[in-house]
Amino acid sequence: MTDQDVASAPDRAFQCEACGGVSAYAPGTYALRCAYCKHEQDITPVPRQVTEHPFEELAALARTSAPSRVKVYKCPGCHAVTESDTLSDTCQFCATPLVADATDAERVAPEAVLPFGIDRDQARDALAKWTGSRWFAPGELKNVTEAESFRGSYLPHWTYDAQTVTRYSGARGEHYWVQVRDSDGTAHKERRTRWHATSGTVGRFFDDVLVPASTQVPVEELDKLAPWPLRDTVPYQEEYLAGFRTLRYDVEPQSGLASAKARMAPVIRADCRRAIGGDEQRVHEVSTRYSDLTFKLVLLPVWFLTYVHAGKTWPVMVNARTGEVIGKRPYSAVKIALASVSAALLIGLVLVLMEMLRK
Structure with a gap:
């Protein structure tokens, strides 16, 4: 340097x-x-609005060297x-x-930021409420209000909009009943399904499909912090970042789009099932065309906490807009054992009462 x-x-x-x-x-x-x-x-405020960018813009950006x-x-x-x-x-x-x-x-600069809505003290209150509500947590965990480490960070996310048109083929199942006899001659009704081949087209517009743009935090953990009030985002300004750590994206927007399409897929498949109708549905093939693709980079606020219990650190994340807390926590073996014994005693009592009623 x-x-x-x-x-x-x-x-x-x-x-x-x-x-x-x-x-x-x-x-x-x-x-x-x-x-x-x-x-x-x-x-x-800056004199501009949060803007969705046509995906075609990336073609020009790709010719520049990565920072x-x-x-x-x-x-x-x-x-x-x-x-x-x-x-x-x-x-x-x-x-x-x-x-x-x-x-x-950055090659792609942030378009929007969701500013921190709760401060450190409010995040600490959320942690105390969360630890105090854990049924099978050790009793001493209820007193955890201070964090060993406590840091606010903005995490980059891609959002994608897309108009989709999907061709599908499948089968519609319609139930009907027939009367059959068992080997001993006993008659009863049996449900059967008549299948009809079907195909068609469904369309859906997806707005702000959210995909984490950093691999430093597991995607499955970040997903638990949703939903995010994206309607409250403001145009990106450096002032909102002052005093907080902001991660840079390491998931390229093209890779993020592949993840966004994977998130759209079950929604599209559910649309196909609704269109097929009937009592049961089978979806054999789907083919989706995407148009009017847009994207943007948005920064979302998270409080990262780590508390210490029994010599071990336990990480927690707090959605810094909604106060939602997710994380790992210890379990009390004594409480779980007592709950198991109580459940066994209750089941035994119910069985005794049932036996008494039979007599």
């Missing part, structure tokens, strides 16, 4: 207009708050140099919030 590389690093911090200190985004507001004097200054994954920050506060693979971070020496120029750091 040369001195020229450091000097040209497009970092940014936000100075308090009241005392000259460093400000960061205040969750739940549209303002920056000074860490020293607590003065708040409004974030001036480096390492960002070199020079802190405007203490002048220390920090290397990071994030879009925003804090100085490792003085904790000054640092934000990179997204147009310089």
Whole structure:
């Protein structure tokens, strides 16, 4: 790394207009708050709307070279140099919030951001409520209110819109009843199904199909944080990132589209079943055509927490808009054993009562 590389690093911090200190985004507001004097200054909205981009735009972008994954920050506060693979971070020496120029750091710059809606204290309250509501958790877990590590991050996600037209072929099953006799001559009715070949076309417009754009957090874990109030996104502005860590995307939009189509597939298949009708359906083949494909990169807010119990760390994530908590937690072997014994006793009591009623 040369001195020229450091000097040209497009970092940014936000100075308090009241005392000259460093400000960061205040969750739940549209303002920056000074860490020293607590003065708040409004974030001036940018004069544009959140826009969906035609997928064809990627053809031109693909001809440009990929930006480096390492960002070199020079802190405007203490002048220390920090290397990071994030879009925003804090100085490792003085904790000054640092934000990179997204147009310089990324091939596809963020289009929108969903600002943090709950602050650290509210996320801690959500953690306390979550740990306190775990039935089979150890009793001492109810007192966990402090996190060993507690950090807010923006996670990149792709959204996709698409108009789909699907041709399908299958069969419609219609139930009917026939009377049959067993080998001993006993008559009873038996349900059977008459199948009819069918085919047709269904259409559906998909809006904002969400696909995680970072592999640093498992997709199945992120999916549990949904739904996200995407209607509350605002056009991307660096101010909303100040004070938070922002991951850069490492899933390319083309790969994200393949994942989006996989998420659309069961919905389309369900549409085909509804169109087939009848009492049962079989879908043999589907062929989907996609048109009016658009995409955008949006940043979603998450509080990452790690608490310690019995010498082991337990990770938790909090949706920083809805307060939804997901994570791992310990189980109490004693409570599970007591519950099993109680269930066995209850079943035994019911069986005794049933036997008494028979007499």
